[in-house]
Amino acid sequence: MTGTKIAPPPIVDAAGDTIGNTPIVRLRSIGNKHQVDLLAKTEFSNPSGSIKDRVAQRILENLKAANKLKDSSDSNSNDNNNNNNDGTSTTTLVVPSSGNLIISLALLAPKHGHYKVIGLVPERTSQDRMQLLKSLNVEIVRTPIEAHVDSPESQFAIAKKIAADLPNAILVDEFTDGANAQVHSQVTAEEILVQTEGRLDILVVGVETGGTITGLARTLKARIPELKIVGVEPEHSSIQDGVVKSGAWKVEDIGGNFTPSILDKSLVDTWIQVSDQESYSTARRLIREDGVFCGPSSGSVVAAALRYSQGLGNNTSDASDQRPRILTILNDTARNYSSTLLSDDWLLEHDLMDEAMARSVAYHRHEKYRAASVEELQLPAAVTVPPTSTVGYALDLMLTREFSQLPVINPTNRKLMGYISLTALTTAMEDGRAKESDLVSKWMYSFKKKGKGGSHAYETITPNTPLADLSKFFEKHSFAVVTDDDRRWCLGVATKYDLMTFLNRRQSSGRAF
Secondary structure, X not given: OOOOOOOOOOOOOOHHHHOOOOOEEEOHHHHHHOOOEEEEEEHHHOOOXXXXXXXXXXXXXXXXXXXXXXXXXHOOOOOOOOEOOOOOEOEEEEEEOOOHHHHHHHHOHHHHOOEEEEEEEEOOOOHHHHHHHHHOOOEEEEEOOOOOOOOOOOHHHHHHHHHXXXXXXXEOOOOOOOHHXXXXXXHHHHHHHHHHOOOOOEEEEEOOOOHHHHHHHHHHHHHOOOOEEEEEEEOOOOOOOOOOOOOOOOOOOOOOOOOOXXXXXXXXXXXXXXXXXXXXXXHHHHHHHHOOOEOHHHXXXXXXXXXXXXXXXXXXXXXXXXXXXXXXXXXXXHHHHOOXXXXXXXXXXXXXXXXXXXXXHHHHHOHHHOOOEHXXXXXXXXXXXXXXXXXXXXXXXXXXHOOOEEEEEXXXXXXXXXXXXXXXXXXXXXXXXXXXXXXXXXXXEEOEOOOOOOOOEOOOEOOOOXXXXXXXXXXXXXXXXXXXXXXXXXXXXXXXHHHHHHHHHHHHOOOOO
């Protein structure tokens, strides 16, 4: 209920202490359309943004209990020293994974021990997660996605070789480690039982290692005998039957080309394979319609839940407690996929948008401007200054005319040289770096040729530039200087506000857009 006060969580000593107790959210927008009570356990609420924090924590606790890890408080080693003070070699964790477990293990290092991490990740792993791994000082080894588990080129075979060759190295294999299923059976499942008060009809889980679905099913089926368990994998994945198939998939964190030994298939009632397009487009729907900021594999799980619900028959009751209750497990955050899931260009390039999403993107990029160009913005004539003007004059002009920027023009040939910023000049004046008598040339930003790099690389905007292109330009820039094709004349300055004003003017005039 809006306004309900919830006791805030206590102060903890480390981020790892906040693992678990993730919220369950009702997906009202998507669920109501399918006449089900659709719930989502938001595992992306964990510190690293994924469910693998739970597994990493249990693995590390088990290693420490077996005296295989030294506590960080017992060592004063730094990044340039691979030995502990007692002469023993620093522990190295060698981890074959799609990425999230490696991130979790590296993130928990300050709390659980002094160790290094070598991560073996498939080539499909997003660059966003690669950058995150690098920031955590993980040594990265990329492996071919098509390599079978038994191949010498597989991430598992390479990981075993590295672990065997390095002193004091430990192979962390979540596909065989019982801690993977154990933590979900003992902890995650108990959370679900409390949160749902034991009322649950269907559980839908994405499958990669098999640990999550096996652990949850063991406990939940024992307590809710009628519960149906649905396993989800991508198209072309071989987890369910172990038969290697041709074709690859793009969605990360679910699927595989073999059946993991930790997976207990007898606990799974139904298997559903989901296409990449369903996965990515559903994940974007979850972000847009329900405000759930989850990754592509979560899109797979929800898409499978919706498909499964179609076979439950019609339930027209408005009361959520009268509808079939489906719980989905949302593995990780969309923040790990800014270059893929969150990129319209990438989704279009790889044909991963559904029809509705493709229409929406086409509308916002092109159709709403109806082929209009910059000329139709009706911009006032440009007000410019030469580089020999004083800072005081430029400031007075911008404050009087309510300009945030002023183009700087060469007084000889009238060509555009750059611009000055009101914010930058005001800041420089306030901290004493700039004086009113300074020349504008000292404080102006010079444009660079497009393709030469730099934060002020110049991109030509003319009266004939389509407004669709101008809108895309404003995704990276706060204003545009409008010139002729040869940049001989500065004709005006446009901002996103001018674009919005144009659309409002068109709408109020009754023209469709």
